[in-house]
Amino acid sequence: MKRRDIFQFSLFAILLGIQFLACKTDKAEALENLEVTDTIVTTATADTPVYQAPYQPPEGWTELNRELGFVVDIRYATDSNFTGKIIYDCPKCLLRKDVADYLIMLQKHLKEKYNLGIKVFDCYRPKPYQQRLWDVVPDARYVTPPAKGSMHSRGMAVDLTLVDxxxxxxxxxxxYDYFGKEAHIDFLDLPQEVLENRAFLKAKMEEYGFEAIRTEWWHFAFNKRMYNFDDFVWSCN
Ligand SMILES: [Zn+2]
Incomplete structure (x- = not known):
């Protein structure tokens, strides 16, 4: 190789190197831009309202919701419950169809005759959620052991109160979920108005096929028939 050829070859190699580096830089920039673009796209998607079809409960079950006139405040889907932890992935009030039918009749009656409504705190509690509750509070004084099974897991119990x-x-x-003797239905050292409200709620629930338990003024179980435990978990879509 002549000296001049060597010089030309070196120059060519240097230029090729610069070109390669420039190319690489362009590529890196493109990648960076792509990431920025991706972030923007993600943000836009999060802000875009997504259509959600109304939830369809399984055959034999009914969802009590606002459309049916109920105030729904499922506390175990929030940390505003006695465990201080979120137990359910999302809130829904599902009950066996005839259990729900009686509550819908009662809701209409209360609305028409007394201008009152029903607020539900808890309804069907799938066994997997009962297990979660037990894992957080493994104390049979406060939570029914999953092996025994709660009436909530049969879709037959409802925790509720009355609203104006x-x-x-x-x-x-x-x-709701206050654990102490003041929540017992046979605790009578309470203002007259409270006693009247509790008595009214209990009487109306009994009239429509539910029975109270001694330790929780808010808990009622359907007594017209018995259902098995269930374990399906509702979808959050
Ligand atoms: Zn209950």
Missing amino acids: SLGNELDMGTA
Whole structure:
């Protein structure tokens, strides 16, 4: 190789190198831009409202919701419950169809005759969720052991209270899920108004096929027939 050829060859190699580096830089920039673009796309998607079809419960089950006139405040789908933890992935009030039918009749009756409504705190509790609850509070004084099974897991129990026409809860003396003697239905050292509200709720629930338990003024179980436990978990879509 002549000296001049060597020089030309070197120059060519250097130029090729620069070209390669430039190319690489362009590619890196393109990748960076792509990431930025991706972020923007992701943000836009999150802000875009997504159509959700109404939830269809399985055969034999009914969802109590606002359309049916109920105030739905499923506390185990929030951390506003006695465990302080979120137990359910999302809130839904599902009940066996005839259990729901009686509550729908009662809701209409309360609305028409007393201008009152029903607020539900808990309804069907699938066994997997009962297990979660037990894992957080493994104490049979507060939570039914999953092996024994709760009436909620049969889709036959409902935790509820009464609300006025503005949605304000009637005074029942304690908050929902308050564990103490003040929440017992045979605890009578309470203001007259509270005693009357509790007595009214219990009487109406009994009239429509439900029975109370001694330790929780808010808990009622359907007593017209018995259902098996179930374990399906509702979809959150
Ligand atoms: Zn209950």
